[in-house]
Each structure stands twice: as structure tokens, then as C-alpha cells.
Amino acid sequence: MKKKKWFLLFVIACLILTACTxxxxxxxxxxxxxxxxxxxxxxxxxxxxxxxxxxxxxxxxxxxxxxxxxxxxxxxxxxxxxxxxxxxxxxxxxxxxxxxxxxxxxxxxxxxxxxxxxxxxxxxxxxxxxxxxxxxxxxxxxxxxxxxxxxxxxxxxxxxxxxxxxxxxxxxxxxxxxxxxxxxxxxxxxxxxxxxxxxxxxxxxxxxxxxxSDSFYVLLIRENINDGTLQLVLPGELAESSKNPPNYQPEELPIAIDAIKTKRDLKIINENEIDLSISLDCRLLEIHSSLAISDKKITEKIEKEINKKIESEIERIIKYSQEVNSDIFGFGEHFYAFTRNSKLTEEKWREIYPNLKVNVKIDTEIIRSGVFE
Structure with a gap:
């Protein structure tokens, strides 16, 4: 008898749900x-x-x-x-x-x-x-x-x-x-x-x-990245560091890195200054064959030049956003959330942001460099 009641309730429920569709x-x-x-x-x-x-x-x-x-x-x-x-x-x-x-x-x-x-x-x-x-x-x-x-x-x-x-x-x-x-x-x-x-x-x-071409840098500033590919152009004199330098010194040295993982950190110095630190792990995907990437000293020089290049690009992009007074990076949110007893208002932030000093620090580590490693 109980089974019949449960079956009847199930049929009624199905009919009600069907009628609502x-x-x-x-x-x-x-x-x-x-x-x-x-x-x-x-x-x-x-x-x-x-x-x-x-x-x-x-x-x-x-x-x-x-x-x-x-x-x-x-x-x-x-x-x-x-x-x-x-x-x-x-x-x-x-x-x-x-x-x-x-x-x-x-x-x-x-x-x-x-x-x-x-x-x-x-x-x-x-x-x-x-x-x-x-x-x-x-x-x-x-x-x-x-x-x-x-x-x-x-x-x-x-x-x-x-x-x-x-x-x-x-x-x-x-x-x-x-x-x-x-x-x-x-x-x-x-x-x-x-x-x-x-x-x-x-x-x-x-x-x-x-x-x-700036979209990847914008992502670096806004959030942590777990993947991606980036092409960079480094100074040609980097090739002189090689044990087998090319017959001619190129003016520029294009490279490509991928499998990028980053960690972004913001630190407030004062109401007009902030530190932006980004640690970046990557794989060296493409570079001139004369550079012996198995040489640790060469790898460290490449990392140093990558740091300079990315820091320069990020500083340029942040400066442009300040010129148009568009805080798409959420720096204002960070100030408001991590400043005790903050009296920050939207109007005040509009005045602060164009002149905000952002200290950019990139720390790159090449963790893999292709199939020859």
C-alpha cells in the first residue's frame, strides 16, 4: 500500500513539473x-x-x-x-x-x-x-x-x-x-x-x-597567470655573451617564452606610492642558436634582460592608464581594502591615481628551456 502511495506522489510531481515547463x-x-x-x-x-x-x-x-x-x-x-x-x-x-x-x-x-x-x-x-x-x-x-x-x-x-x-x-x-x-x-x-x-x-x-600586443602585460598587472606565451625583443649585444658569438652582432634579439606562471603582489608604501612585484616562471621557447642556454651565466643574463623589458612595458602601460585616468588594474580597490581607517572616496582616488607612483619589480626564472635541456 505504501509503495502505491509513493508511486502516486511521484506521478503527480512529474505532472506538475511537466506543466511548468x-x-x-x-x-x-x-x-x-x-x-x-x-x-x-x-x-x-x-x-x-x-x-x-x-x-x-x-x-x-x-x-x-x-x-x-x-x-x-x-x-x-x-x-x-x-x-x-x-x-x-x-x-x-x-x-x-x-x-x-x-x-x-x-x-x-x-x-x-x-x-x-x-x-x-x-x-x-x-x-x-x-x-x-x-x-x-x-x-x-x-x-x-x-x-x-x-x-x-x-x-x-x-x-x-x-x-x-x-x-x-x-x-x-x-x-x-x-x-x-x-x-x-x-x-x-x-x-x-x-x-x-x-x-x-x-x-x-x-x-x-x-x-x-599589450594585452599580455595588462593581464600580468591585473591577475596571476597560469599559462600563456610572450614574445620579447632583447638587446642584440646579449649575443656577445655567448661562447660561440655569431659572425655579426644583431641589433635585436627576439625570444619567445611560454608556460608562464606568475604571482602578483601589491604593497602600499603610502597614499601616493605602491610597489608592484611580479615573480615569473617560464620556459624559454625560442632564442638565437648561438646562445648556450645550458650555461647558467647566460641564462641569468637572459633573465635580467627579460626583467628590464617587462618592467619597461608595464611602466609604459600604467603611465598611459594614468594619463586617461582609468584604473583598470584595481589599484584603488587595494588601497581601500588594505589601508586601516581608510577615508578614500572615489573623487579623491580620481585625483590621486594620475600621479600615483608605481614601483615595478619583475623577477623572472627560466625553469625549462626546451627539449635540449
Whole structure:
């Protein structure tokens, strides 16, 4: 008798749960996978990448572009062009044209965060130029521009070659009093789409940008790294240290290091000065054959030159962020969290940051140097 009661309860529970499920039949809906926003004479232009699926489960890609006073207005107009209901549950990337980014995108990000259809793991990025031009471009080798841009950003973030810019992370930085956010930049490059750099924001507005070649250094300043690859150019006179120097002295000596692991440490000296120390373990992946990397003295000289080069690049990048007054590294958060009885305000930090003295110290150790070690 008890078994029958439990079975009956189980059936009722299944029926209740089934009744609460909202079915989405694929061939009856349109899946928005990417949206790009631009500003046009004060209005918003939204360009959507839409995946259509027919009853035979064959998919096709459509690009819809509409202009209205609000982003919701653009969706209404796009709906009027579509025979199927638009669903944003598969949205993977949101792009902002650089004109809109310069005007400010906090409201647009706030609207995205309020949309219950959208997951907070979507990526945000800025376009060099207009997102509409990028998305409507002809790319013979790209079948699905929305999926391609998602893969492009996701791959480089996972390889620790670009900063992560999920909606969750950006909203967190927006609501942090002593930190600014940054987004990857993408651009149309002929028949391809490239990651071109990093956009720096202050109070929700893009105030500057760094080239893609600086992205690894930005990561070094912001967080600990467990992987990655970096190419450096060291002074050519380093080759003179070799037991078998080349017949000619090169002006520059390019090297590549990978399997990088770092540990970042911040120490407050006073309210106008901070120490940034980074210990870096790496493998020497590529270097001129004349340098005997099995020689400890040669390895130590290489490590010393790597330290100088990275310190110089990081100092340059921090100085630029100070010029545009965009603390994308969270130095202000560290000051506020680790200063006893801190009376630091956002306004005061804006005054301090441009003149903050940051002492950069890099300590490199080459732990492996390829198959010949």
C-alpha cells in the first residue's frame, strides 16, 4: 500500500513539473547569437546575427539591422521583419561601436543585465568603427559571423592572451567604487576579423585604448597567470655573451617564452606610492642558436634582460592608464581594502591615481628551456 502511495506522489510531481515547463520548438523561433549597437544621430542602431532553423534542422544565418530611440525599440522593429519569435537565450556576444563607447555604455550594459533571457556569461567587446559595418561585411571563410566572433574572443581569453569581459565581470567593475572596466576591441581586417586591442573606460565612457600586443602585460598587472606565451625583443649585444658569438652582432634579439606562471603582489608604501612585484616562471621557447642556454651565466643574463623589458612595458602601460585616468588594474580597490581607517572616496582616488607612483619589480626564472635541456 505504501509503495502505491509513493508511486502516486511521484506521478503527480512529474505532472506538475511537466506543466511548468515552457517548450521552445526550434523551427518556430529565431535564435539571436550576437548583437551590435551603434549610435546614429542620437538614436540606437542594433544589428543582430540571427540563426534560423527549419523543420529539417538545417540552419541559416540572417543579419537584421534597425534604428530606434532605444534598444528595446530596435527589437520591436526587428520582430516586425521576422516570421518567428526572436529569442535571446543563445546570445553569446554584445558589441558596441566605438562612437557609442565614447558616449557611454553603462546604460546599455544595465539593460543587458536586467534581461532575464540573457546569461551573465556573454562577452562584451568594442568595435573599431561601427558594429553594423563589421557584421554586414563579406567574409568568404566565415560561415557564421556571430559564432566566429564568440570563438575568437573565447579562445584568446582561455589562452590568456586577452582580458576576460563577461557581463558578470563588467557589471562587477561598474559597481566597484575604485575600479574601471576594460573590454577587448575587434575590427574588420579585409576578409577577416581580428582582436585589435583593449578599450579603457572611465565612468562608463571609452577614454583610450591599448594595442593587442599589450594585452599580455595588462593581464600580468591585473591577475596571476597560469599559462600563456610572450614574445620579447632583447638587446642584440646579449649575443656577445655567448661562447660561440655569431659572425655579426644583431641589433635585436627576439625570444619567445611560454608556460608562464606568475604571482602578483601589491604593497602600499603610502597614499601616493605602491610597489608592484611580479615573480615569473617560464620556459624559454625560442632564442638565437648561438646562445648556450645550458650555461647558467647566460641564462641569468637572459633573465635580467627579460626583467628590464617587462618592467619597461608595464611602466609604459600604467603611465598611459594614468594619463586617461582609468584604473583598470584595481589599484584603488587595494588601497581601500588594505589601508586601516581608510577615508578614500572615489573623487579623491580620481585625483590621486594620475600621479600615483608605481614601483615595478619583475623577477623572472627560466625553469625549462626546451627539449635540449
Amino acid at each position: 515552457e517548450y521552445r520548438v526550434l523551427e518556430r523561433i529565431s535564435l539571436v547569437t550576437l548583437i551590435g549597437y551603434d549610435v546614429e544621430d542620437g538614436d540606437v542602431t542594433a544589428t543582430s546575427v540571427v540563426r534560423q532553423i527549419n523543420p529539417e534542422f538545417e540552419s541559416s544565418i540572417e543579419i537584421h539591422s534597425e534604428t530606434a530611440e532605444t534598444s528595446k525599440g530596435t527589437r520591436v522593429k526587428t520582430d516586425l521583419q521576422s516570421a518567428k519569435k526572436l529569442m535571446a537565450g543563445q546570445l553569446r556576444v554584445t558589441l558596441f561601436g566605438d562612437d557609442l563607447a565614447k558616449e557611454g555604455i553603462e546604460e546599455a550594459i544595465h539593460t543587458l543585465a536586467m534581461n532575464s533571457e540573457i546569461t551573465t556569461s556573454i562577452y562584451l567587446a568594442v568595435v573599431d568603427g561601427k558594429s553594423k559595418t563589421l557584421l554586414e561585411g563579406q567574409y568568404p571563410n566565415i560561415a557564421d559571423v556571430g559564432q566566429h566572433i564568440f570563438n575568437l574572443i573565447d579562445h584568446n581569453i582561455n589562452q590568456q592572451q586577452m582580458i576576460s569581459s563577461t557581463l558578470h565581470e563588467v557589471v562587477r567593475d561598474i559597481y566597484a567604487s575604485f575600479r574601471d572596466f576594460a573590454l577587448p576591441k575587434v575590427k574588420k581586417s579585409g576578409e577577416y576579423i581580428d582582436i585589435s586591442g583593449i578599450a579603457l573606460f572611465k565612468d562608463g565612457k571609452m577614454v583610450g585604448s591599448l594595442p593587442a
